[in-house]
Amino acid sequence: MTTFKDLTPGTWTVDAAHSQFGFVARHLMVSKVRGKFNDFDADVKVGEDLESSSISATVQMVSVDTLQEQRDGHLRTNDFFDVENYPTMTFSSTKITEDSIEGDLTIKDVTKPVTFDLEFGGVISDPTMGTRAGFEATTVINRKDFNVKFNAPVEGGGAVVSDKITIVVEIELVKA
Template identity: 55%
Template sequence: MSTTVTTQQIPAGTWTIDASHTEVGFVARHLMVSKVRGTFRDVSGTVEVAEDITQSKVDVVAQIASVETGSADRDGHLKSADFFDAETFPTMHFVSTSFDGETLTGDLTIKDVTKPVTFDVDFGGVGQDPWGNTKAGFEATTTVNRKDWGLTWNAAVEGGGVLVSDKITINIDVQLAKQA
């Protein structure tokens, strides 16, 4: 369930992603019987929180080569031309187009293909770390069809079905740091 975000809860200004406390992850069905999870370890970006929260802007970049799933072979395959083609398309980029306090909509670019996506947003709160820095936390989730971005590789499996699901759930757990 999304929690509505207001500027009474998060101060207006520039916030940057605290990469060491952020995870951009995904979940795919494997053989249609289990789930495989992965993350992009190298993520950066900013959030411009406006006085009118609906005018806030998000700009995030993930480095494709930083994908990790717990299997070096699978990671290599995901980086290959069969999937993300990290050598040709080194980044995945999200730029927001609207925010209503509960849902964040924007343009997600993968492999030079840009499509709109909408995330359900859950606000975790604002607090100060022991060094006096102001931090904020959010979770965001959406489900997309990977084929919309040209991620079409698959293999049929015995008994029907395919190796990798078309639907991918994207889960983001982000900590932001307020800039002075």
């Protein structure tokens, strides 16, 4: 089994075909809606140790995809992401450990500290595909903290969309 010590220091790039920046929200408080952003990138620098490593990521908000065009269109409006005025979401790490990544998440020009739980999938070296590493990072945010405030009451109580949103990043990196 590989460990973080097996990561070669230097720059790593995102393999977009094997990565996903996704989210999960409760709908009507009874089911879950999953979505993803199809256009994102990250700058990953691996240092000699985790403390000297860094990650910065940019997500193009217009690329939101829940497999339902009408909902995606609504998410792009000022009810939710307001992509015309706030085209990107960004993350910049402040601390990386073997089981978490702390950093600053910015949505709609609001920056808040968040902590992602981190699962390291390992490192593999292949002569045709290069050296690769896999990770999954998960956090829960309150969307209202980022001025994503749309909601409507539901008969019988509850709301259309949950305030708590789970962000799930599954990423495969390639050593540059």
